[in-house]
Amino acid sequence: MITILQQHSAALLVALPLLFAFLTPLTAKLNAKLSKLVIFIGLALITLTAAIVSFDVFSTGTKLYVMGAELPSVAKPASLTIPVRIIFEIDAFSAFMILIAALIAVVACVYSLRFIKESTSKYYSVFFLMLAGMFGLLSTGDLFNLFVFIEVLSLASAGLIAFRHNEVESVEAAYKYLIISSLASLMILFAIGILYGQYGLLNIAALAKALRFSFVDVVALALLVSALAMKAGSVPMHFWVPDAYSRAPAAITALLVVASQACLYALFRISFTLFGAFPLIQLIAWAIIILGLLSMFVGVTMALPQKDIKRLMAYHAISQTGYMLLGVGLGLLANNSAMAPFGLKAMEGGIFHIMNHAMYKSLLFLTAGAIIYATGKRNLDELSGLAKKMPFTTIFFIIGAAAIAGLPPTNGFASKLLIYESAYMFNPLFSIIAMIVSVLTLVSFVKVFCAAFLGPELKELADVKEVPKSMLLAMLLLAFFVLLFGLFPSFVVKTIVEPAANALLNQAAYIGAVL
Amino acid sequence: MIENIHFIAVALLIALGIYTLIFKRNLIKIAMGISILASGINLFLISLGYRAQGIAPIFTNAAIAASEVQAKMVLPAPQALTLTSIVISLAVTALMLSFAIIIYQKTGSLDATKSRRLKG
Numbered sequence: 153m154i155t156i157l158q159q160h161s162a163a164l165l166v167a168l169p170l171l172f173a174f175l176t177p178l179t180a181k182l183n184a185k186l187s188k189l190v191i192f193i194g195l196a197l198i199t200l201t202a203a204i205v206s207f208d209v210f211s212t213g214t215k216l217y218v219m220g221a222e223l224p225s226v227a228k229p230a231s232l233t234i235p236v237r238i239i240f241e242i243d244a245f246s247a248f249m250i251l252i253a254a255l256i257a258v259v260a261c262v263y264s265l266r267f268i269k270e271s272t273s274k275y276y277s278v279f280f281l282m283l284a285g286m287f288g289l290l291s292t293g294d295l296f297n298l299f300v301f302i303e304v305l306s307l308a309s310a311g312l313i314a315f316r317h318n319e320v321e322s323v324e325a326a327y328k329y330l331i332i333s334s335l336a337s338l339m340i341l342f343a344i345g346i347l348y349g350q351y352g353l354l355n356i357a358a359l360a361k362a363l364r365f366s367f368v369d370v371v372a373l374a375l376l377v378s379a380l381a382m383k384a385g386s387v388p389m390h391f392w393v394p395d396a397y398s399r400a401p402a403a404i405t406a407l408l409v410v411a412s413q414a415c416l417y418a419l420f421r422i423s424f425t426l427f428g429a430f431p432l433i434q435l436i437a438w439a440i441i442i443l444g445l446l447s448m449f450v451g452v453t454m455a456l457p458q459k460d461i462k463r464l465m466a467y468h469a470i471s472q473t474g475y476m477l478l479g480v481g482l483g484l485l486a487n488n489s490a491m492a493p494f495g496l497k498a499m500e501g502g503i504f505h506i507m508n509h510a511m512y513k514s515l516l517f518l519t520a521g522a523i524i525y526a527t528g529k530r531n532l533d534e535l536s537g538l539a540k541k542m543p544f545t546t547i548f549f550i551i552g553a554a555a556i557a558g559l560p561p562t563n564g565f566a567s568k569l570l571i572y573e574s575a576y577m578f579n580p581l582f583s584i585i586a587m588i589v590s591v592l593t594l595v596s597f598v599k600v601f602c603a604a605f606l607g608p609e610l611k612e613l614a615d616v617k618e619v620p621k622s623m624l625l626a627m628l629l630l631a632f633f634v635l636l637f638g639l640f641p642s643f644v645v646k647t648i649v650e651p652a653a654n655a656l657l658n659q660a661a662y663i664g665a666v667l
Numbered sequence: 668m669i670e671n672i673h674f675i676a677v678a679l680l681i682a683l684g685i686y687t688l689i690f691k692r693n694l695i696k697i698a699m700g701i702s703i704l705a706s707g708i709n710l711f712l713i714s715l716g717y718r719a720q721g722i723a724p725i726f727t728n729a730a731i732a733a734s735e736v737q738a739k740m741v742l743p744a745p746q747a748l749t750l751t752s753i754v755i756s757l758a759v760t761a762l763m764l765s766f767a768i769i770i771y772q773k774t775g776s777l778d779a780t781k782s783r784r785l786k787g
Contacts, residue, residue: 296748303755310762320773327694327766334701334759335688341752342681342708349715352742 162217180273202254241293306333397466402521406514444477501570512555557594566641680707716745
């Protein structure tokens with residue numbers, strides 16, 4: 153059983169969520185209890201598979217899975233010069249992202265147990281579909297599959313954003329999200345068409361080797377980068393983020409954060425692996441850095457005047473995406489130059505920040521969800537004095553807020569410090585902007601803390617109670633990781649972040665695994 | 668000119684789709700814009716795979732000699748891509764239209780400028 157699971161784990165990572173997406177509503181027709189059990193088994197199996205895949209990759213290196221081949225690990229028959237089958241290629245960076253996605257999926261599922269009361273089978277069915285899209289996007293080694301999984305991911309996300317369809321705002325947010333994401337994926341498809349028309353290849357590794365960087369290739373690169381930056385919620389096209397994040401159920405918002413990061417993963421995969429040898433890659437690096445700085449600054453300034461608690465946090469999510477773009481963009485800029493050691497540090501910071509952001513941002517969204525669950529209100533003006541009523545939520549909120557503002561001893565501090573230090577070596581201005589944004593973030597969260605948790609107790613909120621235990625458990629799990637990674641950052645950086653950064657930089661290894 | 672007519676059609680469809688997305692405010696028209704854009708890109712993919720006098724890539728009882736296979740047989744990948752993309756755009760259109768129906772039921776309007784309660 154375990155050996156089969158190990159051998160086919162890469163395929164199962166996508167197949168299992170699809171299977172359970174189908175089984176959940178089917179069993180719900182028969183028996184509600186049975187359906188709950190199926191959901192648990194499904195989640196446990198998916199998490200186990202994700203853990204096996206990541207463990208395999210971190211211990212033995214890049215993992216290949218070739219669909220339909222006699223031996224799944226052999227990329228192509230000896231008689232062919234190019235790979236023709238669908239290939240999943242999981243390197244350390246993909247494994248790193250898969251770990252994050254699996255962790256947040258577990259947390260979101262535990263949180264949803266009591267949080268989602270009606271039409272649970274539909275909810276979990278689409279939830280599994282979203283996981284299938286996410287894991288597929290993170291593990292595929294084929295450009296067309298990348299498009300398909302992005303579409304699966306965005307359709308499932310849109311469905312879940314509109315889950316509360318009796319509130320018309322949710323449906324509008326989902327509609328907006330769907331327009332942006334289908335426009336982005338059509339741009340990606342067009343770029344894939346351009347590349348396929350010239351080289352007749354779809355495999356990322358084979359294509360990376362064959363690219364000649366003609367003018368139309370550059371057009372394809374520009375289309376891919378702008379479409380993926382759009383989907384990741386970077387600044388010029390960020391307006392779907394506050395709507396979608398604030399209107400989706402809180403557990404789904406946590407998953408949406410990871411979904412945006414999966415698109416960020418695709419952006420980095422394209423710019424590092426597919427176009428890594430492009431002579432003018434510096435231009436792309438600068439584009440990513442400038443997008444990052446803009447996202448940081450615009451996100452946080454838009455967050456300051458917000459009254460809606462989840463909307464405020466959504467703007468901070470845009471701002472934090474900027475840190476990841478800045479860190480990894482600097483890494484791309486410095487690749488193969490004298491600044492490479494600092495570039496690597498910056499990239500480690502950016503990649504570590506992806507993981508940390510997924511944790512503390514999810515934690516913050518879950519606390520916001522808890523506040524809305526308990527009080528039914530989302531406007532900061534109508535909230536007050538919740539610290540006594542909801543002591544645990546308050547503690548989790550403080551941990552999350554400290555992490556997002558980059559205060560020690562939380563994980564946000566660890567990754568931001570890496571970014572500050574290395575960005576300073578490129579241009580002190582980068583570090584200064586990053587620090588100012590952090591201070592503004594702190595200001596904004598102090599405001600939320602004072603407005604919602606401190607202050608006099610309101611009469612309307614007299615019968616507010618702490619949220620159910622399963623929701624607290626989910627938040628506890630995230631808060632634990634936030635503090636753990638803040639206390640032992642160097643261990644985490646050594647074991648998983650550094651391999652991920654190196655995998656991204658080492659284009660030759662990615663190509664060599666297939667060809 | 669005439670042999671490139673499908674690429675001209677691709678450019679027209681994409682331009683029309685983007686025009687619709689930017690300038691139309693009706694939710695159903697926006698869904699149509701996405702749909703037109705998708706058709707343009709599907710046509711682009713299928714045009715890439717076209718080969719004059721090509722034959723289907725079926726090796727069993729093929730009417731041509733083995734040496735001609737490389738020159739005559741059409742690569743099936745673009746067709747497969749287009750089929751997948753058609754299925755996906757069908758799903759997108761269905762989902763967008765169902766959202767439009769719900770918005771219309773709740774607000775009595777399909778005008779995107781009126782129904783934007785989500786701002787700032």
